[in-house]
Amino acid sequence: MGLESKLGDSFITTTIDKVVNWGRKNSLWPMPFGTACCAIEMMATLATKFDLSRFGAEAIRFSPRQSDLMIVSGRISIKMMPVLRKIYDQMPEPKWVISMGACASCGGVFDTYTLVQGVDQFIPVDVYVPGCPPRPEDLIDAVMQIQKLIGDETVSVARMAKREEISQATLG
Amino acid sequence: MSEEQTDAEVVEPPEPIVIQQLRERFSDHILTVIDQRGELSVVVDKDASFQVLEFLKVDFNLSYDFLVDVTAIDYSQMEDVLIEYGYARYMVVYHLNAFLTNERLRVKVPVSEKDFTIKSVVALWNSANWLEREIYDMFGINFDGHPDLRRILMPDDFEGFPLRKDYPLRGRGEREKFNFGRENV
C-alpha cells in the first residue's frame, strides 16, 4: 500500500482489531474449572503428549483474575454453581467459556436431583465440547474454535454490550 | 439354616468371643447375629447401641478402636427385613476394625420412623462427626449429642433427604427452582 512504500520494509499497516485479536487468541490463559473425570482429560490435553501450548493456551491460572478462558470440565451441582458463577464474575473481560463434556453441557447421564442440567443456564457458553469424556483432540479443537471466535471480534464497546446482554439474559 | 436348627445332632461351632461377651453383657439388646462367611454382623437394639459400641471400643481384649464407616440403609422396600425388626424402616450401620487383632465387626441398629433419634458416637470416635452428618443429610436421622449436626453434602437450604427411597431421582424441583438463593430472576 501507499504508506508502506514510503516508510520502507520495517512498517506494515493493519487494523487495531487484527493486532489485538492476534494477541488475544494466541495467548489464552485458561482457568480450569475441573470438577470430575473430564478434568483428567483436560490435564492430558495440557500435558506433553497433546501439548496445548502449541496453541498458546498452556498458561493455566488458578486465579480467575489472571485468566480469560474458563474451561468447565465436569459435573456442576447446585451447590457448586454459585462458586462457578462467582469465579466467572471475577474473571476480567474479555473472557470466553468452554463447556467441556456432556455433564457440563446438559447434565449428561446424571439426570438427578442435584445436578445443574447445563451450565449455560447460568453463564454464557461460547463453545460446547461433546463427549464423555471428550478426547484431548476435541478440547484442542474447542480452543481453536475459540481462537476463531476471537478472530472475528472487535475491540469496540459493542462486544462488551453484547456480553452484558447475554449475561443479563442468563442471570442478571 | 433352618435345617440346622431343627436337627439337634448338629453341633454348632462356638460363637466368636466378641459375640459371647456381647451376649453376656447385653443379652436382651442383641437382636440378631449374622455370620456371613466369617463376616460378623450384630443387630443391636437402639437403646443399647451406644453402650455396646462403647464396650466394643473400650474393652481391653476386644478394642475395636477404629471406626471404619458409619452409614445407613432404607429398608422400606424390603418387607422381610421390616417384619423382622418391628417395622423399623432404617438401619444405621457401624463398621468397626480392631488394630490389635485385625478383626472386623459390623454393628447394625434399627431406627424406626416413629423415633428418628439415635445416640451419636462422636464421643467415642471423633471420625464419626462427618459420617453422621452425612447420614443426617441423606436420611434425616438425628444424632443425639452430635456437636455440629447440619448438612454436609447438600446445600444448607435443601429440603428433603435424597437417599430415602421415596425421594424421586430427579428431585422435587430443587434444580429447576435453583436461582442462587435470589428472588425475581
Ligand code: SF4
Ligand atoms: S461428561 Fe463424562 S467424563 Fe465428563 S465429567 Fe461427565 S461423566 Fe465425567
